[in-house]
Amino acid sequence: MKYDLPTKEGYFGDFGGRFVPEILIPVLEELEEAYNEAWADDTFREQFHHLLEEYVGRPTKLTYANRLTDHYGKAKIYLKREDLCHTGAHKINNAIGQILLAQRMGKDRIIAETGAGQHGVATATACAKFGVDCIVYMGAEDMERQKLNVERMRLLGTEVRPVTSGSQTLKDATNEAIRDWVTNVEDTFYIIGSVVGPHPYPKMVRNFHRVIGDETRRQLQEAEGRETPDHLLACVGGGSNAMGIFYPFIEDESVKMYGLEAAGLGADTDETAATLTIGQPGVLHGSMSYLLHNSEGQIQLAHSISAGLDYPGIGPEHSYLHDSKRVNYISITDDQAMEGVKLLSETEGIIPALETAHAVAYLDELMPKTSKDEIVVLNCSGRGDKDMGTISKNIDH
Amino acid sequence: MIKTDNRISQLFERHEGSEKIMSLFLTAGYPDPEATVDLILGFEDNGVDMVELGMPFSDPLADGPTIQYSSNKAIEQGITMAKIMEIVERVREKSDIPIILMGYINPVLRYGVERFCQDAAKAGVDGLIIPDIPIEESGILSDQAEKNGLPIIYLVAPNTSDERMRKIDKASQGFVYCVSVTGVTGAREGDEVAQSVQRFIERVKANVTHNPKMVGFGIKSHEDAQRIAADMDGFIVGSALIDTIREHYPEQGWKDEVFAFVRDLKYGKR
């Protein structure tokens, strides 16, 4: 099965595209051209991979989780350790890629949106490293939930602008970042934090993260003498860590893939972020994808214990992979995620981010169906330090 | 092709002399659905030539604080697509003022493009402006719009290239909406608009040759409008109108204040 999406127009099947005001069209065309050129340029790729090695700390390890494996007594479980990236999550891969591109395009004012603060921190970090001005938009409610990350961004010299419109979370921070962008199109580069937004962002962000899956292939070959696992798991907010690890395996039909989205209090409640489980197609933030919206097309407030998954949309490529059934998308509740945090902490000595914990939690369902000669790879997208406040509030010891 | 009996094309055909056509943007359901009808009917007697009726969306990412506010208010008060159609129908019982529905695509998609175009045409809508549908994505809407005789008006912006302006001019029906400044909607200080706008206007004149040209974004007074629209067929005011409503609603006589503002916009303070 050959896979070469998106199309030239930025479509993954019915999803994606470029649903933006006219002002952004020339900007996106310029970005697309610059990106395509850069990605085809060996010098750019070398620069990118050099920074990933020397600064981000790549390749990240593929850790055999022996005690977690014993816990289930079934397939072997490996963890792709994105939590070991500088700043503590995969997000930095993309931030480094985009800032290199911004430099190449001569744009010296960087803006970004953030939910959990991980993408904000990653962008603030990259901007400090390159010595450029950075403004991060963050929902006022998220600033409260993720205080530590706000402090980190400020320490890195970034201006964090609280967003008080709408639900004061990630979607509103994204609206505000886009408003800044249309106002300052000339000198501003918008570093989007996931595989969302108008074309070419979903493709570009995916490609900056594909290093996760590319490394996994090589590392699995070394460890097990085979390049492909049987099962591949990743949590899905916008979907960047998942696309990063899925993409290099998409054409390998033997690899079963699972995207774990946030059910919040339950996919059948109003307090949920289970976009693919209960959403309907629509347009938000520049692309066509599944969305949580009411019968009038008004976007609904998402809920998840994890700020990074608290988003009523999802990257368009995931919508396509969902409809084409290449990836199974399953939703995980807040409570299940909390169990996932405990499980990984106690068995492997790794405190995962609450986002990552959604993927861990799915093991309970998946593992009994696996067999001993199979291999499971779970993308450990980030570490849990940033979530310790939320975790200690919700855990029962 | 736009039909000759379309109210928008008739407006531009009828129009002569140096007076500029004035189009006002008003959020449907703001300050409340009843008031929206009254305002539009009153506009007609106060020099307004055309109305852009905003379909509120929860995430208006091309709008500034003013239209975010009016959109939220309207949604809070339960505005729906069906109620928007009703507003148009009620205006149509008494008035032939051209009405354009303007808003983001998502509520239209959710309502159903076919149903939307049919209901809009039936209610008496004369055209559509969907700012997050650039010409490349028009396929999602254009067939049904065409089938129901609804012209789609496209926008050009200061950073639109000459070549692209010509393309947009070809695709647009009714007029071309010229966004005079980069940025979100919202009233601006006069200088901010004036400085950058002249070069843009020159390019619009050279490249938009099929359609009438309306200029908007940031206009808040008669003087702004006369200056910016000097070489255009007319101008569009939205945020400044909504700011005025917000200032006076629901005081006694608030509508008169709004109509006075509208008259001043068109004719200057007298």
Ligand SMILES: Cc1ncc(COP(=O)(O)O)c(C=O)c1O
């Ligand atoms: C550790 C971690 N994992 C996952 C996510 C979700 O984002 P995405 O779905 O784009 O990977 C976030 C977002 O902040 C995160 O911080």
